[in-house]
Amino acid sequence: MRLSELPTGEKAYILKVHGSGAFRKRLLEMGFVRGEEVKSILNAPLKDPIKYRIMGYEVSLRRSEAVMIEISMLEEDVLSFPAGQTEKEEPDVLAEHMQPEYNRRQRRRRGHFHHDSSHRFIRVALVGNPNSGKTSLFNLASGAHEHVGNYGGVTVDSKIGRFYHKDYTIELVDLPGTYSLSAYTPEERYVRNYLVKEQPDMVINVVGASVLERNLYLTTELMDMGVPMVIALNMYDELEQSGSTFDYLALSRMIGIPIVPTVAKRGQGIPELLDEVIKKYEGEDKREQARIPYGRVLERAIELMEREFTNVDISWLHLPLRYLCIKLLEGDKEIEEMIGGLSKRDEIFACRDKERVYIEKLLREDAESAFANARYGFIEGALKETLIEKSNIHNKTRILDAIVTNKYIGFPxxxxxxxxxxxxxxxxxxxxxxxxxxxxxxxxxxxxxxxxxxxxxxxxxxxxxxxxxxxxxxxxxxxxxxxxxxxxxxxxxxxxxxxxxxxxxxxxxxxxxxxxxxxxxxxxxxxxxxxxxxxxxxxxxxxxxxxxxxxxxxxxxxxxxxxxxxxxxxxxxxxxxxxxxxxxxxxxxxxxxxxxxxxKEEDTPFVMELPPYRLPTFKSVxxxxxxxxxxxxxxxxxxxxxxxxxxxxxxxxxxxxxxxxxxxxxxxxxxxxxxxxxxxxxxxxxxxxxxxxxxxxxxxxxxxxxxxxxxxxxxxxxxxxxxxxxxxxxxxxxxxxxxxxxxxxxxxxxxxxxxxxxxxxxxxxxxxxxxxxxxxxxxxxxxxxxxxxxxxxxxxxxxxxx
Known part of the structure; x- marks a missing residue:
């Protein structure tokens, strides 16, 4: 059965995402991975696109694209679906994958954390999903008046603001919203290139508290890149109002990253967030960032890929070796172009192709899906230990959508x-x-x-x-x-x-x-x-x-x-x-x-998050x-x-x-x-x-x-x-x-x-x-x-x- 056939109001479980290219990659990044529950909410007035709920948020797909997603109405079918060894891992597996020595090595190579304490300037990049509240946080922290809107894509270029906090001059850079650090869209390339070339002193990863599972996918990619960061758990008031409870301190200990709850539109938590940025910058926070465990098959492929880079100088790429290998296995075109300039490129690509075949043979899915599945497995395992989620029905959003997107009165x-x-x-x-x-x-x-x-x-x-x-x-x-x-x-x-x-x-x-x-x-x-x-x-x-x-x-x-x-x-x-x-x-x-x-006519997929309705604040208007x-x-x-x-x-x-x-x-x-x-x-x-x-x-x-x-x-x-x-x-x-x-x-x-x-x-x-x-x-x-x-x-x- 395909997702396009799912009746309105019914739920199902994802078995597989078919197709290829940027559209398929975007679906995986947005949570359309094997085993996830998806529910059909409503049709647009002209019967297309369709709104679905997945991972606690709403997203729109056209019927022609929903047909590419294979589903089952029975959760048991997910377990019997051929998938090899990519079962989702619990957070207790995390400890055996932590490698402090690896993290220290990457940290030294990238030049992070080792600063002259007399230098009182910190450049901080804001990275997060579209509609996570980055620009609101930027405005409140820096005093700037950038445009804030409740939909994706407000920030289309980096915005820079400077301000003082505890004897430090902080330069805050608001980067475009992105769901991942792949190179499929202009904003993804812009954000990744900025992090690689500019190498900010610190990253504030803005995570929407009401859509934790989806937002944390980008966090896992930042962890793979080895960037020093603090997580701003934004819109925390919405999580509290929903009745859910989240032990963010426990999650912080698990992943080795400071997490600070914020409500950016009201300025709550921003001073504490900046305090954590300074502590991390000064080296007071001694915790090591965890490494994402990808499971036996994928870890073996990464290890074999890393061996191919022995005696190869990649320092000019300013990227961790592990991250390079993961992206090569995923088929990232921009990383492939970078590696194409190395002397051992033929051996590296040959090893990569061999490992991709090996992954698909054992796991019965391509490497791209396997890595996305493993990341969401890591996230789900961590949240299972720290998040008690109440029924998140979004009654206000559902009622309003039933009116403003109604097939008879939506257009009028x-x-x-x-x-x-x-x-x-x-x-x-x-x-x-x-x-x-x-x-x-x-x-x-x-x-x-x-x-x-x-x-x-x-x-x-x-x-x-x-x-x-x-x-x-x-x-x-x-x-x-x-x-x-x-x-x-x-x-x-x-x-x-x-x-x-x-x-x-x-x-x-x-x-x-x-x-x-x-x-x-x-x-x-x-x-x-x-x-x-x-x-x-x-x-x-x-x-x-x-x-x-x-x-x-x-x-x-x-x-x-x-x-x-x-x-x-x-x-x-x-x-x-x-x-x-x-x-x-x-x-x-x-x-x-x-x-x-x-x-020429070309595929123009429609994948767009539909944010919950929010009453605009008097100040923002x-x-x-x-x-x-x-x-x-x-x-x-x-x-x-x-x-x-x-x-x-x-x-x-x-x-x-x-x-x-x-x-x-x-x-x-x-x-x-x-x-x-x-x-x-x-x-x-x-x-x-x-x-x-x-x-x-x-x-x-x-x-x-x-x-x-x-x-x-x-x-x-x-x-x-x-x-x-x-x-x-x-x-x-x-x-x-x-x-x-x-x-x-x-x-x-x-x-x-x-x-x-x-x-x-x-x-x-x-x-x-x-x-x-x-x-x-x-x-x-x-x-x-x-x-x-x-x-x-x-x-x-x-x-x-x-």
């Missing part, structure tokens, strides 16, 4: 939430927006009334206040938008959105995980593009990267709010939702196009909102201010005294910016755009907010016309008296802003993540060409019908 709830978000962004933000607008107008009028005429007065009123003031009024809307995004991320709903959308994403040729970067793109495209690193498939990663710019980031929001609120005030919320929906539709169509013509608002204010005080001054300068000069009476109209046309606008106007005229609109769009290539600041300068008032920018846009007419901004022109303009040229920062992120300028340039030309085509069709078809 998602779209309702989106509509509420956009409506609240517009409606609630209108009141503080009016207050800021009044303050901007008052400041402008004060300067007009009390300052002598001249270029400086014009610069202040028309350039700085007109340009920057036109953008800063939308700060409340940005804050409200990020409030909703922060709630979705911190509560765990973001992962559910990916779950229910996987079937749709799969039809696009993408992974369900692609939905998370796309949803993050509503906030800012740059971190959304960086977060595509969590997608294992390169082709899916590239397609996601190229369609992220179609997600309406917060930089476009001021443009939407200005024009939707001015010209479609009664239906502003629906217009806003329509623009976001259009971006999603164009992303879908573009993804299908890219999959067909640019990137405020930090999230403040950080994003601060970035917005920095942009206003930096590039937007500079751009406003440049636009004002180009519109103010050259001066023509004969046109002083009518400078707002004819003078601007003859200014430098007017000349630029006239040059590009023929290209934009078929869309109904005049030269001012064209120049605004041109300036918006740097950052979309600059579109508004440019308009604030171009559509400026004089001493007799001090109306707001909205009123000036409504009053703008052509020479023949017809309005410039007709509904068709406004609609075409909004769609053009939605689609065209991603901002400079986004282009740089695409170049960095794709590793080539080719795809960055492709994104520029494709999006701008598509924007022109869509705006042209709106203008042309609209004129035919209206």
């Amino acid at each position: 709830i998602f779209f309702l939430f989106m509509w509420i978000m956009f409506e609240a962004t517009f409606r609630l933000g209108e009141y503080p927006m009016q207050g800021i607008e009044w303050l901007v107008d008052t400041t402008g009028n004060f300067i007009r009334s009390n300052m002598a005429n001249g270029p400086l007065k014009d610069l202040l009123v028309e350039g700085i206040i007109g340009g920057v003031g036109g953008v800063i009024v939308f700060l409340p809307n940005i804050v409200i938008l990020y409030l909703f995004i922060a709630f979705m991320e911190d509560s765990g709903y973001m992962a559910r959105a990916a779950f229910i959308m996987d079937k749709v994403m799969h039809k696009m040729g993408l992974h369900g995980k692609s939905f998370i970067p796309l949803l993050m793109g509503f906030g800012c495209n740059v971190p959304a593009i960086l977060s595509t690193r969590t997608i294992e498939s390169r082709n899916s990663r590239m397609i996601t990267m190229l369609i992220v710019p179609f997600m309406s980031c917060s930089a476009r929001l001021p443009v939407y709010l200005l024009f939707a609120g001015t010209f479609f005030s009664r239906y502003a919320g629906l217009v806003l939702l329509g623009l976001y929906a259009t971006g999603i539709l164009l992303a879908v169509l573009s993804a299908r196009l890219f999959r067909r013509f640019l990137f 405020v930090i999230h909102m403040w950080d994003r608002s601060y970035q917005y204010l920095k942009k206003i005080g930096g590039p937007i201010l500079i751009a406003s001054i440049i636009i004002w300068f180009l519109g103010y000069f050259p001066q023509n005294p004969s046109l002083a009476e009518d400078r707002v109209a004819e003078h601007q046309e003859q200014s430098y910016i007017g000349q630029i606008g006239k040059c590009i106007e023929p290209v934009m005229r078929p869309l109904g755009f005049d030269w001012k609109i064209s120049v605004s769009l041109l300036s918006g290539m740097a950052a979309k907010e600059i579109v508004i600041s440019t308009m604030g300068v171009l559509y400026t008032g004089d001493d007799s016309n001090q109306a707001s920018l909205q009123q000036r846009l409504l009053a703008e007419t052509h020479a023949d008296g017809t309005p410039v901004f007709t509904p068709l022109v406004v609609l075409g303009f909004l769609l053009f802003v939605l689609i065209y040229f991603p901002c400079i920062a986004t282009i740089a992120a695409i170049k960095e993540e794709s590793g080539s300028w080719k795809w960055a340039l492709f994104s520029i030309f494709y999006s701008t060409g598509l924007a022109w085509m869509v705006a042209f069709l709106v203008h042309w078809i609209g004129n035919l019908w209206i």
Whole structure:
């Protein structure tokens, strides 16, 4: 029987994971090993993927992938299933496998623990599973304000923070979340390469207390690497609330590693954790880390592999010999490439191949499965002695999932939430927006009334206040938008959105995980593009990267709010939702196009942990909102201010005294910016755009907010016309008296802003993540060409019908 056939609500036991490659490896790492109990929880609204519970946590698999897992409804079948000598070992076997002399030898070779006590600097790396709370711990310990979300893949690069603790300067490095230290995904390679090349003084292994068995798998790999570490038993409050009891001190004695309970979101246990780090660093903790016992067959293979390295210099690899041999036996491609440069590589690979055959013959399973099984056997044996687990049903999560992922109301709830978000962004933000607008107008009028005429007065009123003031009024809307995004991320709903959308994403040729970067793109495209690193498939990663710019980031929001609120005030919320929906539709169509013509179809497995729902803390939401608002204010005080001054300068000069009476109209046309606008106007005229609109769009290539600041300068008032920018846009007419901004022109303009040229920062992120300028340039030309085509069709078809 296969896992895909398991009825909802039923449980079974895993016999074997079929297939090969990265997907199979990921399943083994996440606990899908022989003998584990697995339960089918629910189906997504479109019947795919399926949510399963294993090892106390929830994970999603597509049916096409669940069919690769062989199961039995009877536990007795696991015992009779041919498996050779890989029975799970009890922790009392641990003592005979401890080899202090081996550990000391590895410690000396790696250069750990032997420090000059006068050196008061410690570099500490945070390593843990996705959603284990690493970034929360990083923020509380270092005082940094990194983004925290209740789903995997928040940290997509290392973050560094420095702080002082007990006369020590501690540099804390937050590494991406990873389930193992294999080399199958970008984050796994990044973390392992960092540990090998940078060799931090200490590692804090962040372990989620509510998912101990799965989280400790990474701990066993760190133990194999011989890195000095302290374990942060994070989210310990959730374990206590479940009624379970855990003798972590006993486990600490067994494995020879300090364990400190923490609740990172509240700062509990962090001082004690740092104390243990310093004690370990100073050598006060004399315990030796245990060595993972792999059983007779695997230990024999490791020993024979180690003999092949006799008289071979591997010091330049900065890895323990035992770890190298284990990874070679597992078939780790990156380790194979490293060994490929050694003089005895042929003998080493020949021995490895022979031992892999030997393992499979005796154990009736491949070496990769055998090592994963042995690690989980070690973990289960240790937890059997130290953990008394109560029924962990997660009633709150089960009830909420039954509602938000329901096949009938799952999608309506998602779209309702989106509509509420956009409506609240517009409606609630209108009141503080009016207050800021009044303050901007008052400041402008004060300067007009009390300052002598001249270029400086014009610069202040028309350039700085007109340009920057036109953008800063939308700060409340940005804050409200990020409030909703922060709630979705911190509560765990973001992962559910990916779950229910996987079937749709799969039809696009993408992974369900692609939905998370796309949803993050509503906030800012740059971190959304960086977060595509969590997608294992390169082709899916590239397609996601190229369609992220179609997600309406917060930089476009001021443009939407200005024009939707001015010209479609009664239906502003629906217009806003329509623009976001259009971006999603164009992303879908573009993804299908890219999959067909640019990137070949490939396996895009959907394996994603579904974290339990958590009520976001007030502090985390405020930090999230403040950080994003601060970035917005920095942009206003930096590039937007500079751009406003440049636009004002180009519109103010050259001066023509004969046109002083009518400078707002004819003078601007003859200014430098007017000349630029006239040059590009023929290209934009078929869309109904005049030269001012064209120049605004041109300036918006740097950052979309600059579109508004440019308009604030171009559509400026004089001493007799001090109306707001909205009123000036409504009053703008052509020479023949017809309005410039007709509904068709406004609609075409909004769609053009939605689609065209991603901002400079986004282009740089695409170049960095794709590793080539080719795809960055492709994104520029494709999006701008598509924007022109869509705006042209709106203008042309609209004129035919209206």
